[in-house]
Amino acid sequence: MSRGGGDCPANGILDDFKYDVHDEYGPNLKVLPTNHEVKELQTILRDRNTSRSDFKFYADRLIRLVVEESLNQLPFSKCTVTTPTGAIYNGLKYERGNCGVSIVRSGEAMEQGLRDCCRSIRIGKILVESDAETHEARVVYARFPEDIAGRKVLLMYPIMSTGNTVIQSVTVLKEHNVLEENIILSNLFSTPFAAKAVVHAFPLMKILTSELHPVAPNHFGQKYFGTD
């Protein structure tokens, strides 16, 4: 019998890599357990010859997988339920009081994936603009649920090349009294540079990405929304 994830033979090659990630980025950065199928999704999104319709289709699939894995970072407690056969099942349940926050624009591509997993979850938005010359990021708009300070926040942003946008966004969240350890960053592609910058700035924040690669697929937002 083989289990998915870590000890599946298809993923065995990646075990060494996982330890490296832990050493280099600390315990709070996780890479989606990569198998050949995730790699295929990444390949299609990287391929310049992928049509826009395919791009969106496969991006949505990868987003769904990343969102599902991000939700795994939420706290839970044990519970037992009775099944229709009258037997007892030892399960677990998640706490209430979560919300999503997407960073406009490409983060919004991930909202549907979150909605598909958590139907009526509240979703806040942040708009960050970066200066074309200095690459300095500046928050120009933020709208959150009123009680965000007491919630766990799933922060959505698919591509990180420098990490500046995310760092500005998390700063805003912290200004709204969100605890750093209550933030989970959901990300598809990150450069090692950005990952280090973000981990360094917020060591308590949990980060989930599907790939660490020196070249970020910066065409994501344009191709997903069709504005190139």
Next chain:
Amino acid sequence: MTKSSKNTSSESVLRSHTRTIYTAGRPPWYNSAGQQVEPFVIGICGGSASGKTTVATKIIESLNVPWVTLLSMDSFYKVLNEKQHEMAARAEYNFDHPDAFDFDLLIPTLQRLKVGKKVEVPIYNFVTHSRESKTKTMYGANVVIFEGILAFYNAEVLKMLDMKLFVDTDADIRLLRRLRRDICERARDLDGVLKQYCNMVKPAFYHYIAPSMAHADIIVPRGGENTVAIELIVHHVHTQLTLRGFKVREKLANAYLGQPMPDSLHLLTATPQVKGLHTFIRNRETPRDEFIFYSKRLIRLVIEFALSLLPFKDLVVETPQNVLYQGKRCATDKICGVSILRAGETMEQAVCDVCKDIRIGKILIQTNLATGEPELYYLRLPKDIKDYLVILMDATVATGAAAMMAIRVLLDHDVPEENIVLVSLLMAESGVHTIAYAFPQVRIVTSAVDPEINEKFYVLPGIGNFGDRYFGTEPSEEA
């Protein structure tokens, strides 16, 4: 010659005034290791207009067994060239001679039916004397009846017949029937019919048909009117079927206790989310809309996991950032889904959401409440399914009886065993063992394996009746 009472010979289903054959489910046609049990093949031979079809119909009616296939030798007439076609129009072509039949096609067709495989039977057009472009698919017979004027002519065919009947009807009566049929029903003229009878039909009977009576196990005088003979035959067939059939389900549920899990099982990692989803859908208090929503999430995860087990190949792509990217691509693009109705249908949406434009086949299997056995009621599969990698879907697998039947159907349609992936949300341990033992190359993918099955064949602790809960058809009171 044997222009029978229809223009095309395509019927594998007989409809009598009292009932339609093929409408009831088919009980297992394989043993508990998933291996095929041969169908019972009855050969019916006799002169033209002797009443072979009537005898076949009476047997099928009194057998009262579903899944009977009637194969007529008429389907295997050779395609005529232009000259032969003209001869046929002048009633000079000999349709009663062995050379008129395509034994090269007939023999392998019968052989495949005999081992339970799907066959494509030609549809012969008696007006153009050629085959229709379409064929008739025949699959899934417990009893095969093969009838024709030269049914006993070929030694290969004879070997395959488990029971050989010869319908012996008086020559005068046969001639009378032919005259009435050809003149009244087909507007032929008396001279032509008589010429054909004297020159070809009658000599062929004495040369080829009458001598083959020696091979018969039973000779039925007077054909379909002979109720005593029919009763005897039906009794014998019933005895033979009982000897071949057996109860599969009970045997399955009790085997393999305490064995380690097989290598062909691939279990979705039990992350907190997966556990949490299970908690929702297993809880009997969960309202239906939440049950559906969380089931769908879990199904999506299982399907994604199943796809990751497919073969992949390396690939280098160009990126918009002008660097090359070392990636992967699935090694096959011929993937199709097959759902086991009803509960398996709930997984179709997820497959369509992850595989663009995927083809979906369906198999309806229901448990017979009287016997506890699974029965096959309906199937529609993509025509060239043997070339596909098949994702076979059922929400829950308890004893594995239904999944086993579905896998057997796929194998009978020539899908290689290693190209089948069985995907479900929940399995019982015994179901895993049953499938893995019978079909070791079928990959089994699920999100949880429960230890037990109760006396109603539900998994414990389980989900209950998944299909009823999903579609909202639970009985109002727990039986």
